[in-house]
Amino acid sequence: MSRAYAEGMPLPLALAVDFGGTKVEAALVDARGALVAGSRHRRPTGAGASSPELDAAVRDVVSAALFARPADTPLLGVGVGAAGPIDLEHGTVSPLNVPAWRGHPLVERTSEMVHDAPVTLRIDGLCIALAEYWVGAGVGAANMLGMVVSTGVGGGLVLGGRAVPSPTGNAGHIGHVEVGGFDDLCACGGSGCLEAVASGPRTVAWARTRGFTGETGEDLALAHAAGDPVALAAVERAGTAIGHAVATSASLLDLDVVAIGGGFSRVSPALFDHARAAVAERTSFPFVTRVEIVPSGLSDEGPLIGAGALVHRPELLA
Template identity: 45%
Template sequence: MTSILVPRPAEALLETGGGAPDAPVLAIDIGGTKLAAAVVEPGGRVAVYDRVPTPNEPSMDGEALWRTLAAMLEKLLAEAGEPALAGVGVGCGGPMTWPDAHVSPLNIPAWRGFPLRERLRETYPGLPVRVHNDAICLAIGEHWRGAGRGRGNMLGMVVSTGVGGGLILDGRLIDGASGNAGHIGHIVVDPDGPSCECGGRGCLEAIARGPGLVNWACEQGWQGTTGVALADDARRGHPVAQAAMRRAGRALGLAIASATHLCDLEVVAIGGGISQAGALLFEPLEETLRTYARMDFARRVSVVPAALGQTSGLVGAAALIFEPEKYWSAD
C-alpha cells in the first residue's frame, strides 16, 4: 500500500482557534474513464484539483489500481499544503455494498469487492470517510451548488462510460433499500435492444453510454474509436454519428419521461462526457421527453446540463461530509 502523508484531522483546528466547519474536504471521483480528486472548501469551491486516466489494462489488478489512486491523492494534498481536513467524501462507480463500500464497478474490472472505504479509513485515520455512487454524488453536487439549487425534487445523471443517477426528493437524498435509488441507467427503454453488462437487455446504459454508442456507430459503418470523435463527427454532419446521438437522446428522453411520471421531478441535471455533445444529444432528448411526458405535472420538468460541469461529482462527494443531514443517512 502506498504511504501517504496524513493531514491533521479537523478536530486539530479546535486546538489552534479554528473549527471543523472551516476545514476543507478531500473529495474523490472514481469512474471508468478517470480518477479525479480535489480539495473542496466548505462553500463548495474546488481549491485544488487533479485527475488521471483510469488504468484499465487487462493485467491491472486491484492493488495496482489502488496504488494509482493513492499516489494521485498524495500529490494533490502536497500541492494543497497538507491542509487539515474535515473528512473524505467519495463517489465511485457501482455496484457496491453500501455503506461499507466494497466496490465492484462494472466499468473497472480490476475492482471486484474492493474494500474502498476501509482502505481510505486506514490511510486517513481519525477522519470520517463516506462513499456513495458516483452518479449520486453528481446529483448531490448539482442539488447543493448547481442546477438543482433551491429545488426540492431532482434527478442527477451521469452519461459517460456508464449511465447512472441519483434522486433528491423533498430536499433530501433518497438512498433506497441498498443505496441504489435513482439508478436510471437500468430502466429498460428497448426490450429488444442490446444486451447490457448488468445481464439485462435494452437498458438505457446499454444504448446511451459512450462505448455502446461507439460500438453501434461502428456497426453502421462509422470508422472511429471514441465518444469524443463520434461527437466531433456528428457536429461535422456525419450521418451515422448524428444518428448515434439521436439514438442516445431518444433513449434518455424515454427514461426521463418514466422517471418524471414516477417521482414528480422539477429538474434533471445531466453530466458526464457524452453530455458535452450539447444540442446533438439534448435536442432529440427534449423532443422524445415532450412526446412521452404527457401528464400535466410531468410537462413542467426541465432537463439541463450539469451546471458544475466535470466537478459536479467532486462537489457532491464533499457534501457527504459538509451536509450529512441532507445527503448521508448511514452513520
C-alpha cells in the same frame, strides 16, 4: 467556468475522491463547493487495469490532493463517489465497467491512507445529484435527478430536498432502467438498459456497426458537428433513450429537474434536444413534461464537488 479556490474562502476542507470506469480523481473541496487550486489530480482506471494498479491509482491521487492542503487547515472528512454498484454496509464497490474490482473494500483502503478523517461512500450518480442541488443546475429544485453519461450511465436522486433513502446505496442507478424500443444487451444481464444504449462507448460501438470509422466519443462529436449521417443517428438514438428513461422517472417521481453531466453528455447539444423531444411526447401528462432536462452547471467538476458534499452537507443524506 471553474469554481476555483481563492484566498479567504471558508475552511475547513473535505477530500473528495471520484472513482469511475476510465479515471479516478481526487481534490480538496471547501465549504462553498469550490475546488482548492492545485489539488485536483487524475489517474487512469479502465477495464483492463488490475486491482493493484487501481489501488495504486487511488493512492496516487489521494496523496497528491492532500499535498496541496494548506498548512494547519482541518480536514473534516473524505467523500468517495464510485461507479456502481456499491455496498454501503460493507464499504465495498463493484464498478460494472471495472471487472478487477468486485466487492473491493474501497472505504477501508481509503481510511488506511487518511487516518485522521472519516470516510463516506456513495454512488457517483448521487454525488452528481448532490453537487447540482448544492451549487449547480438543481439549486432551488425540491425533486431532482442527477445523471452522469460517460463510460457508463449513472444517477442519483434528491427528493424533498434530501437524498432518497437507499439501504445498499444504489438508489437512482438509472443506467440500468430498461428503455422501450431498444434490445441492446447489457453487462448487468438486462436487455435495453439505458447504459447499454446511451453510454459513450456503446453509442460509438453502435455507430461503428453502421460504417462509422471513429473510435471515441470525441470522434463521434466531430463527425456529428460535420453532419455525418451515422453520427447524427447515433446521437439521436442515445438522446431518445435518455428521454425515455427521464420520462419514466418523472412519471414515477414527479421531478422538477434532471441535470446531466459526464463526458459523453457533451457530445453535442442535440443529445439534450432529442431527450427533451422524447419527454415531450407524453402529451397527456403535464406533470411529466414539466421536467427540465439541463446540462450540468458544474462541467466536469460535479462528481468531485458532490463527493465533497458528502462531508460538507451531511444533512442532505438520508
